[in-house]
Amino acid sequence: MFRNAAAKCLHLVGDLQGRKSGASLARCLHQTQVAETNVKTGPPPTSHPGLANPQEWKVTQEPQSPCFHCTDGRLRPGGVELPVQCHPARLTMTKRLQAQRLNGIEHNPWVEFVKLSSEHDVVNLGQGFPDFAPPDFAMEAFRRAVSGDLMLNQYTKAFGYPPLTEILASFFGKLLGQEMDPHKNVLVTVGAYGALFTAFQALVDNGDEVIIIEPAFDCYEPMTLMAGGHPVFVFLKPSPIQDGELDSSSNWKLDPTELASKFTPRTKALVLNTPNNPLGKVFSREELELVASLCQQHDVVCITDEVYQWLVYDGHQHVSIASLPGMWERTLTIGSAGKTFSATGWKVGWVLGPDNILKHLRTVHQNSIYHCPTQGQAAVAWSFEREQLYFGQPSSYFVQFPQAMQRSRDHMIRSLQSVGLRPVIPQGSYFLITDISDFKRKMPDLPGTEDEPYDSRFVKWMIKNKGLVAIPVSIFYSEPLRKRFDHYIRFCFVKDESTLRAMDEKLQKWKAELK
């Protein structure tokens, strides 16, 4: 999952710098010193580059000596002085450790890109999260949640903080045209990611088939595998475009016959993602009707990932498949507060659906994490209450935010073309992909490992030589298709103006080098 892995591994790498395995206590002192030099004192910075760059990641706090108990070479649990033991007797386990359900899902493709990004002076357009603040009302909601009622520091209801489940039921009930009960039709989860996991675990059995539309957010496949399921892929096909014209995500379509052929008696679920990551496609009503009719015909559950539902451009409309006739009873609709309110770090998501399916997700939920953190949920509830008041009006965040991101998208589209990248105009989402075929023709032999798809090699080259980070789109494809779709890379345009200007500088430099 690129956008998270990027953040995750940047910090991993930042922390790994200067670290060796099996080091002695002296290294603890070194760590202490390193930690202290990274700490800044004084007032918090007013604008923050965010987590994109570990060298810039500084936490505002008082000076700290994290391990001062260690500094004299003795560790003191509970006030008792004891000699340090660096290498206690170790007897290794001989049994196989990990469970079979982890087979094939250990690898994380993000790791090396994130590592590379931290090693160079880059503008990071790879990660899928904003590098600007959430809107004021959301920040205020969170402040209220953490400084108000003391009991918000304690457990709330397992299936969702009641004011949140109530507002989600009423807000989405209207949108989906469905009477929703906050206790039966709403489950709050740890991000949309957690919602997806809960859905797969609840419904997918060994041998069940799950249809995944490619290019696909990269967690769908491993989650299917972890549940013992069998992913069945069908891919969006781009139609040929005229010379000189830019491709659009609307041009990428499912072949109805091919889609129909993917359904078998073992098909348990189909995963839909609209607006789509990485392509930015917003499925039209007609396309959704096709999917819906096949789901009904073959009695399949539709798991629909709609985290980018508010980010639609050029007058396109987001349609929730659960609102189509016959679909509410077989659809799980997944949403994300992180993407809705530009607060990905809150990790609040939800699933909406009929009680008879949601109850199985509740069972998984109560046997996996049980409760979600309370205060984030309270902040999301207040944020939705605010948006409900302003819904449809110009001052609604759900109106303003996509307008602003459309401008960022257009800025990026113009800029990328200056070096011969060919963007595919996305109808929605955080992302656009660009065709790099021209580069593939001119520089076919970029360094990389055997079997490494071209886009991956290109991204690494671009990071090292051009100071820009993107994500190879082949990561969003199943293995058989990676070579076929190895000529696209994904950029995130949900970034601050300053980041886009920094991107322009890098591109100008690149353009100059082309001459």
Place this chain on the structure above:
Amino acid sequence: MFLALGSGARFLKTIYSSKILRFSTSAKMSVKFTNAKRIEGLDSNVWIEFTKLAADPSVVNLGQGLPDISPPIYVKEKLSKIAAIDSLNQYTRGFGHPSLVKALSCLYEKLYQNQIDPNKEILVTVGAYGSLFSAIQALIDEGDEVIIIVPFYDCYEPMVRMAGATPVFIPLRSSKPVYGKRWSSSDWTLDPHELASKFNSRTKAIILNTPHNPLGKVYTKEELQVIADLCIKYDTLCISDEVYEWLVYSGNKHFKIATFPGMWERTITIGSAGKTFSVTGWKIGWSIGPNHLIKHLQTVQQNTIYTCATPLQEALAQAFWIDIKRMDDPECYFNSLPKELEVKRDRMVCLLESVGLKPIVPDGGYFIIADVSLLDADLSDMKDNEPYDYKFVKWMTKNKKDSTLDAAEEIIKAWNVQKS
């Protein structure tokens, strides 16, 4: 028959044979919408029923394991300050926010007397509950056996079953308290021969909980050594739930089984911010262990929730630094909280004794168990097919409503009046 009470409590779990439930569909609904087999029989949850009853405002809730006292001021203050920092509202590192894993590594290095790599040997999860889930999903396979010590925190069994494994139970058994001494959680022990008989080649892990929920037992060094010896002999893992590690009362010491020779390699130790700082609603927990085990939990994390909430992790890190710097100080929360709770424990023990309930004095943790049989309550109008303790609790909740210790005291005094 036992009733568990406390300044937060979880109820004593009675072992049921698994109920097989298939949801019934209406004619319109699909047979294919059945649940995956991994969750069959796991849908019932004892808490739902009891929290409904406790929701009545005139009821004093001593049932649930959450504090109704304030977290330490500096913990709240840190979170408030952090709420204002833009960047902390976005994703952080998946396996744990850097400043938090650094803080945890520093704290636990003191306790483990060894270095702990913050990136490879720690995973931050959604509460200790999330760590239990990740550890079990990562390391327990279908067909494995997992030893669970009875009584047990109720999620261990369904989590083991959800992983397709078989729970193997062994009870703590109580000896009679020595004349003149109060019944204590330390009177409850494992029979070493009986324990050894539960291990075999299929045993993948044993789940240990110390200090113990619900009994409050704090396992001694010798008791842990017996378990450690068996783990090494049978090459099994140990999942050690130590959420109440700081809540140990006078005369007792918490030992970490992972520090015993040969145990670091095979132990996942689980901790909880909620129980450490009285902030259960933050839902931050952690697993600590060798990289060859933690890496599998990290794989589970990257395929389940990916990352935990950022601002809470940062606030927790900053709170930890405050207390790490003063671990010898009585003001350190790790020292002050158990002192505070010991007073409440003692008060509650007296209260319970005053109405004829027979408490088992806990050596640690949040909870007290009390034997209610001597009260001989008339439960004839409660549902017939439930265990006695369920009926008793419902009777008590309906008839003996209450809230926090002062109010509890009033109620219990009123019982005394009623009885006389």
